[in-house]
Amino acid sequence: MEEREDQRGEETEERENARMKEMEELENQRGEETEERDTERRKRGKETEEREDQRGKEMEEQGDQRGEKTEVREKARRKETDEREDQRGEETEERETERRKATEKRGDEREKEMEERGERKKEGGIEDPTCQQPSHVPGGTWLHKKAQTCGHHLVVCLEKATMTLK
Structure with a gap:
């Protein structure tokens, strides 16, 4: 074995x-x-x-x-x-x-x-001694037609309009 x-x-x-x-x-x-x-x-x-x-x-x-x-x-x-x-x-x-x-x-x-x-030039604007052609502007004033295009003329027209209203 x-x-x-x-x-x-x-x-x-x-x-x-x-x-x-x-x-x-x-x-x-x-x-x-x-x-x-x-x-x-x-x-x-x-x-x-x-x-x-x-x-x-x-x-x-x-x-x-x-x-x-x-x-x-x-x-x-x-x-x-x-x-x-x-x-x-x-x-x-x-x-x-x-x-x-x-x-x-x-x-x-x-x-x-x-x-x-x-017309003559004055101070950069146009001076027109007469303001004969008015146009109505809102606010009751009458201004020259040139016043709508020219500053100096506008001042002149406003002065005239103011004097007229007084």
Whole structure:
């Protein structure tokens, strides 16, 4: 019986040893496979990194070229805009000069007309010694029509109207 037990013990031990060997072999195999996969991953990672670096360099070069083209276009646009603004400024100056000349001309014509009618300038306004053409103004006073356009004449007419009412 002891022999059988010893034999069984030895068989059990052999089986356990065989299992242990199998487990070790499996672990080693898995370790090797994992190592191979890790190596493969690192290799692919390096390749991907190299491709991305290359793409980045290409994009940078294209970007530089585009940037140069954009700069050239922007300079041309700015130049055109400046030229248009200068032209508009000149046109505006010309129009203002024409307006000033026309205004001066009208002023000169008015002065000539006033001189022809015998009116004279006094203190920035027109003095008309007579107030013969009245028009009714709200408030009950009668004023010369010129009083509505000329400040000095308005004062004269108001004084006459005030004197009349008293």
